[in-house]
Amino acid sequence: MKVSDLSVARGGVPVLSGVSFALEAGEALVLRGPNGAGKTTLLRCIAGLQAPLTGQIEGAEDRVAYAAHADGLKSMLTVRENLSFWAQVFGNVNIAQALDGYALRPLADRLAGTLSAGQKRRLGLARLLVTGRPIWVLDEPTVSLDADAVALFGSALLGHLTAGGSALMATHIDLGVDARVLDISTYRAAPDADLGASDAAFL
Amino acid sequence: MKALLLRDLRLALRAGGGFGLGLAFFLTVTMLVPFSVGPEATLLKAIAPGVLWLGALLACLLSLDRLLALDLEDGSLELLLTAPLPLEGALAIKALAHWLTTGLPLVLAAPFLGVMLQLAAPGHLWLLASLALGTPALSVIGMFGAALTVGIKRGGLLLSLLVLPLYIPTLIFGAEVARRGSAGLDASTPLLMLAGLTLAVVALMPFAAAAVLRMGLR
Numbered sequence: 001m002k003v004s005d006l007s008v009a010r011g012g013v014p015v016l017s018g019v020s021f022a023l024e025a026g027e028a029l030v031l032r033g034p035n036g037a038g039k040t041t042l043l044r045c046i047a048g049l050q051a052p053l054t055g056q057i058e059g060a061e062d063r064v065a066y067a068a069h070a071d072g073l074k075s076m077l078t079v080r081e082n083l084s085f086w087a088q089v090f091g092n093v094n095i096a097q098a099l100d101g102y103a104l105r106p107l108a109d110r111l112a113g114t115l116s117a118g119q120k121r122r123l124g125l126a127r128l129l130v131t132g133r134p135i136w137v138l139d140e141p142t143v144s145l146d147a148d149a150v151a152l153f154g155s156a157l158l159g160h161l162t163a164g165g166s167a168l169m170a171t172h173i174d175l176g177v178d179a180r181v182l183d184i185s186t187y188r189a190a191p192d193a194d195l196g197a198s199d200a201a202f203l
Numbered sequence: 204m205k206a207l208l209l210r211d212l213r214l215a216l217r218a219g220g221g222f223g224l225g226l227a228f229f230l231t232v233t234m235l236v237p238f239s240v241g242p243e244a245t246l247l248k249a250i251a252p253g254v255l256w257l258g259a260l261l262a263c264l265l266s267l268d269r270l271l272a273l274d275l276e277d278g279s280l281e282l283l284l285t286a287p288l289p290l291e292g293a294l295a296i297k298a299l300a301h302w303l304t305t306g307l308p309l310v311l312a313a314p315f316l317g318v319m320l321q322l323a324a325p326g327h328l329w330l331l332a333s334l335a336l337g338t339p340a341l342s343v344i345g346m347f348g349a350a351l352t353v354g355i356k357r358g359g360l361l362l363s364l365l366v367l368p369l370y371i372p373t374l375i376f377g378a379e380v381a382r383r384g385s386a387g388l389d390a391s392t393p394l395l396m397l398a399g400l401t402l403a404v405v406a407l408m409p410f411a412a413a414a415v416l417r418m419g420l421r
Binding site: 047048049050062064065066068069070071072073074075076077081084085086088089090091127 | 205206207210213214217218219220276277278279281282283284285286287288420
């Protein structure tokens with residue numbers, strides 16, 4: 001995947017401009033930057049949830065598995081039902097590996113609504129394994145995880161990278177995986193930069 | 204696609220899913236009518252088709268704000284946008300699930316409620332036919348309204364205001380089928396109009412809903 005000269009806006013205000021990087025197969029890239037630097041906006045843009053103001057994203061379409069702050073779980077469905085739903089949406093059937101990868105098997109028949117925050121997060125991350133997508137785009141994946149669960153995530157990530165996948169993450173903790181770091185605060189857009197972020201399309 | 208349909212049906216049937224709410228509302232509204240206008244049989248007979256159609260329409264409206272709002276809250280709407288399903292198809296499937304859990308029970312209950320309102324005998328079949336043809340349109344138009352108001356906090360009232368005018372043609376032709384049918388007149392013209400309307404909105408609305416949803420989530 002290749003990103004060149006990307007500018008993104010949040011709420012009509014440009015937050016980043018001129019972002020360029022490449023992500024090779026088997027590589028992990030960690031985004032760093034203070035709160036509000038635009039990490040989430042950049043990730044949403046790469047996941048295809050919002051359009052960039054300028055610039056190109058190549059090789060991301062239909063290859064990205066996105067995980068953000070909300071896990072997309074239905075509280076009235078069981079762990080197994082939640083996971084199989086996403087597996088079927090992405091054209092897979094086998095959820096055994098994902099259940100084992102995040103130690104979810106003992107919880108498989110519990111309703112997702114009765115799980116703790118960390119358990120929900122594990123289920124949210126297990127969803128990545130059933131998508132079969134090569135590029136993981138993760139926004140603070142380790143929120144509310146304990147040390148053991150972070151280790152589970154680390155090994156799942158390592159497995160994904162060794163299998164030729166790649167990952168783009170906004171995270172502040174060390175995952176025990178070799179990762180390049182990209183400090184996005186250097187791409188901060190000038191506050192008055194006029195990149196067409198207004199509601200011109202609606203006027 | 205099938206997985207999404209099954210998930211939505213399963214969610215509707217589980218606790219808190221809201222299945223039966225619309226039906227109970229329809230039942231209550233229809234029951235209130237004789238109390239408010241009096242038990243006179245000729246009057247009830249005359250207004251029954253219109254009242255039943257209006258009741259079904261309002262019952263359908265009641266559940267629209269749940270169509271997409273719940274998926275937005277827990278984040279699954281965004282994940283669906285990144286999934287390989289075309290958004291138009293996903294929204295059409297969700298509207299179908301809404302119809303199966305809300306519209307279809309209304310259709311099946313209407314003839315029984317017709318008895319309560321002294322609906323003339325030949326009218327029951329026409330009422331059933333008109334609701335069966337008309338309620339899918341209510342669901343897909345409602346999906347468009349839900350997509351339009353999805354990001355808005357407490358957008359339920361706004362949704363009703365936006366959607367109700369779009370329901371007018373369906374209501375006119377649907378109630379006309381039931382009225383003519385119960386009066387023993389030929390109802391085929393409004394029935395064809397109703398069918399045409401439903402086919403048109405079923406074909407077009409998923410695209411409109413997907414377009415406004417993409418715009419709204421950005």
